[in-house]
Amino acid sequence: MENFSFYNPTKIEFGKDKEKNIGKYLSAYNIKKVLLVYGSQRVKKDGLFDSVTNSLKENSIEFIEFGGVISNPILGTIQDAIKIAKKENIEAVLSVGGGSVLDSSKTIAVGTLYDGDVWDFFCGKNAIENALPIFDIITLAATGSEMNGYAVVTNEKTKQKLSIWSSCIYPKVSIINPELQKSVSKEYLVYSASDIIAHSIEGYFTAKVQPTYMSRVVESIIKTVIETTEILIENKDDYSARGEFAWAATNALNGTTTVGTKDFSFPNHLIEHSLSALYNVPHGAGLSVVMPAWMKWYYKQNEAQFIRFAKEVFGKNSALEGIEALENWFNKIGTPTRLNQFNLSKENISEIIENLSNQQEFTKEELKEILSNMI
Amino acid sequence: MENFSFYNPTKIEFGKDKEKNIGKYLSAYNIKKVLLVYGSQRVKKDGLFDSVTNSLKENSIEFIEFGGVISNPILGTIQDAIKIAKKENIEAVLSVGGGSVLDSSKTIAVGTLYDGDVWDFFCGKNAIENALPIFDIITLAATGSEMNGYAVVTNEKTKQKLSIWSSCIYPKVSIINPELQKSVSKEYLVYSASDIIAHSIEGYFTAKVQPTYMSRVVESIIKTVIETTEILIENKDDYSARGEFAWAATNALNGTTTVGTKDFSFPNHLIEHSLSALYNVPHGAGLSVVMPAWMKWYYKQNEAQFIRFAKEVFGKNSALEGIEALENWFNKIGTPTRLNQFNLSKENISEIIENLSNQQEFTKEELKEILSNMI
Numbered sequence: 001m002e003n004f005s006f007y008n009p010t011k012i013e014f015g016k017d018k019e020k021n022i023g024k025y026l027s028a029y030n031i032k033k034v035l036l037v038y039g040s041q042r043v044k045k046d047g048l049f050d051s052v053t054n055s056l057k058e059n060s061i062e063f064i065e066f067g068g069v070i071s072n073p074i075l076g077t078i079q080d081a082i083k084i085a086k087k088e089n090i091e092a093v094l095s096v097g098g099g100s101v102l103d104s105s106k107t108i109a110v111g112t113l114y115d116g117d118v119w120d121f122f123c124g125k126n127a128i129e130n131a132l133p134i135f136d137i138i139t140l141a142a143t144g145s146e147m148n149g150y151a152v153v154t155n156e157k158t159k160q161k162l163s164i165w166s167s168c169i170y171p172k173v174s175i176i177n178p179e180l181q182k183s184v185s186k187e188y189l190v191y192s193a194s195d196i197i198a199h200s201i202e203g204y205f206t207a208k209v210q211p212t213y214m215s216r217v218v219e220s221i222i223k224t225v226i227e228t229t230e231i232l233i234e235n236k237d238d239y240s241a242r243g244e245f246a247w248a249a250t251n252a253l254n255g256t257t258t259v260g261t262k263d264f265s266f267p268n269h270l271i272e273h274s275l276s277a278l279y280n281v282p283h284g285a286g287l288s289v290v291m292p293a294w295m296k297w298y299y300k301q302n303e304a305q306f307i308r309f310a311k312e313v314f315g316k317n318s319a320l321e322g323i324e325a326l327e328n329w330f331n332k333i334g335t336p337t338r339l340n341q342f343n344l345s346k347e348n349i350s351e352i353i354e355n356l357s358n359q360q361e362f363t364k365e366e367l368k369e370i371l372s373n374m375i
Numbered sequence: 376m377e378n379f380s381f382y383n384p385t386k387i388e389f390g391k392d393k394e395k396n397i398g399k400y401l402s403a404y405n406i407k408k409v410l411l412v413y414g415s416q417r418v419k420k421d422g423l424f425d426s427v428t429n430s431l432k433e434n435s436i437e438f439i440e441f442g443g444v445i446s447n448p449i450l451g452t453i454q455d456a457i458k459i460a461k462k463e464n465i466e467a468v469l470s471v472g473g474g475s476v477l478d479s480s481k482t483i484a485v486g487t488l489y490d491g492d493v494w495d496f497f498c499g500k501n502a503i504e505n506a507l508p509i510f511d512i513i514t515l516a517a518t519g520s521e522m523n524g525y526a527v528v529t530n531e532k533t534k535q536k537l538s539i540w541s542s543c544i545y546p547k548v549s550i551i552n553p554e555l556q557k558s559v560s561k562e563y564l565v566y567s568a569s570d571i572i573a574h575s576i577e578g579y580f581t582a583k584v585q586p587t588y589m590s591r592v593v594e595s596i597i598k599t600v601i602e603t604t605e606i607l608i609e610n611k612d613d614y615s616a617r618g619e620f621a622w623a624a625t626n627a628l629n630g631t632t633t634v635g636t637k638d639f640s641f642p643n644h645l646i647e648h649s650l651s652a653l654y655n656v657p658h659g660a661g662l663s664v665v666m667p668a669w670m671k672w673y674y675k676q677n678e679a680q681f682i683r684f685a686k687e688v689f690g691k692n693s694a695l696e697g698i699e700a701l702e703n704w705f706n707k708i709g710t711p712t713r714l715n716q717f718n719l720s721k722e723n724i725s726e727i728i729e730n731l732s733n734q735q736e737f738t739k740e741e742l743k744e745i746l747s748n749m750i
Contacts, residue, residue, distance in 0.1 A: 001553065001618030003390025008383070014635070015378025178376065213599040213619045220591035227587065243376030243635060244588045256631070260389070260618060 001260035010147045014176045019137045023059030025173040031092040033062040037105045039069045039097045072276050073104040074156040082111035095136035099143025106151035106169040109134050121164045128166035137175040141246040142192035144253025146174035161273035178242040190335040191284025193229040198287040199252040202266045209262035219312045224248040274355045288335040292327040293373035339374045376635035385522045389551045394512045398434030400548045406467040408437040412480045414444045414472045447651050448475040449531040457486035470511035474518025481526035481544040484509045496539045503541035512550040516621040517567035519628025521549035536648035553617035565710040566659025568604040573662040574627040577641045584637035594687045599623040649730045663710040667702040668748035714749045
C-alpha cells in the first residue's frame with residue numbers, strides 16, 4: 001500500500017424522484033441563480049426539464065438556460081456559456097444530462113471565475129484555484145464525473161481532447177435516479193458498459209503497486225456491470241439492475257478503486273481520446289475497440305494480474321483467454337471491437353499516431369503495434 | 376436498490392509518517408487549542424506521543440492531555456473529560472488511540488457543546504446538533520470509527536452499552552498509519568479481524584434488500600481480512616498486509632457497504648454489547664462467540680445469502696458449511712467461539728437475557744436459543 005490522501009466531498013442523492021428536490025439541495029447552499037446546462041431538447045420532451053425547473057421555482061431560484069451541449073463536448077460551446085455566466089452573475093452551475101453535459105458544466109464553473117481562456121487549465125498554462133459550485137442530475141451512467149474532480153473537453157480547433165482535475169470541481173450534490181437513465185438507447189447502454197469497464201481496468205492493470213483488496217473491488221464493479229448490462233439488454237425497465245449499473249459506474253471513477261496504488265496511467269483513454277477527437281466516435285465505443293488491442297499488446301508486462309482478471313471475472317485460466325473473453329463479451333453485447341466498425345481502416349493509423357504525437361506514454365512503434373490489433 | 380443519500384466528508388491521510396503532520400492538518404481548520412485524548416501510557420513509551428505533540432508545538436497549537444480511556448470506554452471518564460474541555464475552552468478533540476479512545480473523543484466533542492448530561496443523546500432524550508471538530512490517529516484497525524459518525528459508550532452505572540450517530544461526529548481528518556498498528560498484540564489482531572467481519576456481515580445477512588454489488592464489496596472486505604490476518608499472524612511487520620487490513624477495516628463501516636440496502640440491523644453487535652457490558656470481554660472476542668451462534672440460529676431466514684457467503688468466501692456449498700468454515704477459521708486464528716473461553720457457562724445465560732430485556736430484536740425464547748449455541 002502506498003501512502004494516500006482520500007477525500008470525496010460529493011453528496012450523492014440516489015433513487016427515484018430525487019431530482020424533484022433539486023431546488024431544495026441548491027437552497028441548502030444559498031444559491032439564488034443558476035446556469036441550467038443541458039444537451040438536446042430531449043430533456044424537455046420527457047418531463048425532466050419541467051420537474052427540475054418547477055423545483056427551482058418553488059425554491060425561488062432564478063435560472064438561465066444553456067442547451068445544446070454535444071457528446072464529446074467542445075470548447076467553443078463552453079466558452080459561449082462562460083460569457084453568459086459572467087454576464088448574468090451566475091452563482092452555481094446545474095448540469096442536467098450525461099457526462100458531456102457535466103464535464104462542460106464543470107469547465108463553465110471554472111471558467112466563470114477566470115479572466116483568461118479556460119483552455120489554459122487543460123494545457124497546463126494555469127492551475128485551477130476556484131470554481132462556482134456544481135450540482136448535477138446525471139442521466140447516463142458511465143462517466144463517473146458525478147463523484148469526481150475530472151472534466152474532459154475537446155478543443156475542436158486543435159483537435160485535442162484533454163482533461164482537468166481539481167478538488168474545486170467535485171459536484172456539491174449529484175442526483176442519480178436510475179429511472180431517468182432507462183431512456184438511454186441500447187447502443188449507449190453498451191457503450192457505457194465499455195466505458196465503466198475501461199475506467200476499472202486502467203489502474204487495475206497498469207499500477208506498479210496494486211493492493212489485492214483494490215483488485216477485488218474493481219472485479220466487483222466489472223462483474224456487476226457484465227451481469228446488469230445483460231439484464232438491461234433483455235429488459236430496460238429492470239430498476240434493480242439499472243440501479244446497480246449506475247452505482248457501479250459511479251464507484252469505478254470516484255477514487256475508491258485506486259487508493260494505495262502507485263503510478264497507474266490511462267493508456268486506453270489516451271488512445272481513445274484521439275479516436276473521438278479525430279472521428280467523433282462515441283467514447284465507450286472507441287474504448288471497446290482500444291481495450292482488447294491494448295491488452296493483447298500489454299499483458300506480458302503484468303501477466304499475473306491478467307491471469308487474475310481472467311480467473312476472477314471470466315473463470316478462465318490464462319491472460320489471453322481472459323482478454324478474448326472480454327472481447328467476445330463486447331461483441332456479444334454489440335459494442336465495436338474493430339476500427340472497420342467505424343468505417344476506419346489501416347489508412348487511418350498514421351493519422352491517429354500523428355494525433356497522439358504529443359504524449360509520452362507510447363513510442364510511435366508501440367502505437368503502431370497496438371493500432372494494428374484493431375484492424 | 377433502495378433510495379439513499381451518501382455523504383462521507385472525512386478526509387483520510389493514510390500511510391507512513393502521516394501522524395507527523397497532525398499539527399498541519401489541525402491548522403488548516405484554524406484550531407489553536409485541542410484536548411489530546413489517549414488511553415494507556417503506552418503511547419508515551421513508543422514515541423507516538425512525542426511525534427504528535429512536536430507537530431502540535433511546531434504549529435503553535437496548545438494542547439491539554441486527557442489520558443486513561445479504557446477499552447469498552449465508560450461514561451464517567453468521558454464526563455470528566457467534558458468538564459475539562461468546557462473549562463479550558465477547547466476548540467477541537469484529537470484522539471490518539473483505538474476505537475475506544477476515538478468513540479470517547481467523539482462523545483466528548485458532543486458533550487462539550489451541550490449543557491445537559493451527554494448520556495441524554497445515547498438514550499434518545501435529545502438529538503445531537505453540534506460537536507467540536509474531531510481529529511484522530513487510529514492505532515488499532517477494527518472500529519471503523521475513523522470514517523463514520525458512530526460512537527459506542529458503556530454507562531458503567533446502568534450497565535448499558537449504547538451508541539450515537541450524528542453527521543456532526545465524522546472526524547475531519549483521520550490518520551491511518553499501518554506502521555503504528557503493528558504494536559497491537561496478536562490477541563487484539565485476531566479480535567480485530569472478528570470485529571471487521573462482524574461489521575461486514577450484519578447488513579449482508581439481515582438487509583431486506585441487498586444489491587449484489589454490495590454483497591461483492593462485503594465479500595472483498597472479508598476475503599481481504601482473512602488473507603491479511605493469516606499473513607500478519609506469521610509476520611507482524613508485513614506492511615502491505617497491515618495496510619490492506621487497516622483499509623478493509625475502515626471500509627467495513629464507512630457506509631459504502633450498505634448503500635441501497637433496506638432495513639438491516641446489528642443483531643450480533645446487540646448481543647455482544649451485552650457480553651462486554653456485563654463481563655468486560657474484548658468486543659471482537661465477544662463477537663466471534665456471538666456470530667457463529669447467531670448464524671446457526673438465523674440462516675434459514677435468508678438461506679440464499681448464506682449459501683452465497685459459503686461459496687464466495689470459503690468455496691463451500693451450503694449455508695451450514697459456510698458457518699462452520701467461519702467458526703473453524705476463528706478457532707484457527709485463536710479468537711473465542713464459546714462462552715466457556717470467558718469462564719462463562721449456562722448459568723450466565725439468564726443474566727445476559729435479563730441485560731438484553733430492553734431490546735426489540737429478539738424475544739427471550741429466541742435469545743435462549745442463540746445463547747445455547749454458545750455453550
